Amino acid sequence: MQECSLTARELACRRGDRLLFRGLELALVPGDAIHIAGPNGIGKSSLMRILAGLMQPYAGSVERTGSIGLVDERPALDEHAPLGKALGFWQRIDGAADNEFARLGLADLLDVPVRYLSTGQRKRAAFARLLGQSAPIWLLDEPLNGLDRDAVALVERIVAEHYHGGGIAVIASHQAIAIEGGKTVAIEDFAK
Numbered sequence: 083m084q085e086c087s088l089t090a091r092e093l094a095c096r097r098g099d100r101l102l103f104r105g106l107e108l109a110l111v112p113g114d115a116i117h118i119a120g121p122n123g124i125g126k127s128s129l130m131r132i133l134a135g136l137m138q139p140y141a142g143s144v145e146r147t148g149s150i151g152l153v154d155e156r157p158a159l160d161e162h163a164p165l166g167k168a169l170g171f172w173q174r175i176d177g178a179a180d181n182e183f184a185r186l187g188l189a190d191l192l193d194v195p196v197r198y199l200s201t202g203q204r205k206r207a208a209f210a211r212l213l214g215q216s217a218p219i220w221l222l223d224e225p226l227n228g229l230d231r232d233a234v235a236l237v238e239r240i241v242a243e244h245y246h247g248g249g250i251a252v253i254a255s256h257q258a259i260a261i262e263g264g265k266t267v268a269i270e271d272f273a274k
């Protein structure tokens with residue numbers, strides 16, 4: 083696992099003319115997992131985009147060491163390609179890491195075009211890409227959406243293996259997710 087850390091200082095986020103949150107702080111080191119909680123529209127996805135470097139904070143700063151793997155509602159997979167080919171595109175870029183198709187229940191779906199996959203199957207495909215990336219910092223935006231009970235338990239195990247292995251996991255979700263230590267940041271506490 084690469085060296086990793088993720089620090090956010092005095093973060094504020096503005097969307098349109100609304101200040102969603104301010105003064106938000108995070109300090110994550112290898113082995114840490116945190117649940118970013120809050121109701122719809124509070125700013126969870128906005129925070130994840132700021133942490134990923136995809137959006138500028140209104141105030142404050144983010145410091146990262148180590149590469150990022152982001153899972154959100156849009157898996158970056160070619161909708162028209164069969165799943166195996168769509169994931170193969172990333173395998174060539176990411177290197178020969180293990181995508182764990184069988185464990186994710188994807189082995190029989192590799193010939194199915196991505197656009198035909200169900201919501202839960204797409205989410206599992208996004209995890210296959212994430213595992214292949216070998217990024218130490220995982221930013222997971224609503225990773226449990228569309229997953230059945232067994233798949234939720236599987237994702238919780240995969241995430242736990244990641245932080246036990248020295249990675250960092252930031253999980254934004256309105257749903258409960260089992261993480262060791264149960265560390266939670268409620269965005270409401272920083273809402274303006």
Ligand SMILES: Nc1ncnc2c1ncn2[C@@H]1O[C@H](COP(=O)(O)OP(=O)(O)OP(=O)(O)O)[C@@H](O)[C@H]1O
Nearest residue numbers: 097098102120121122123124125126127128129256
């Ligand atoms: N480009 C934009 N311009 C203005 N407002 C925006 C923009 N994008 C999002 N918002 C608003 O910012 C707020 C926070 O959105 P965000 O997607 O971060 O919330 P969330 O907590 O992830 O919600 P959910 O649980 O529904 O996914 C919402 O009120 C949303 O309407």
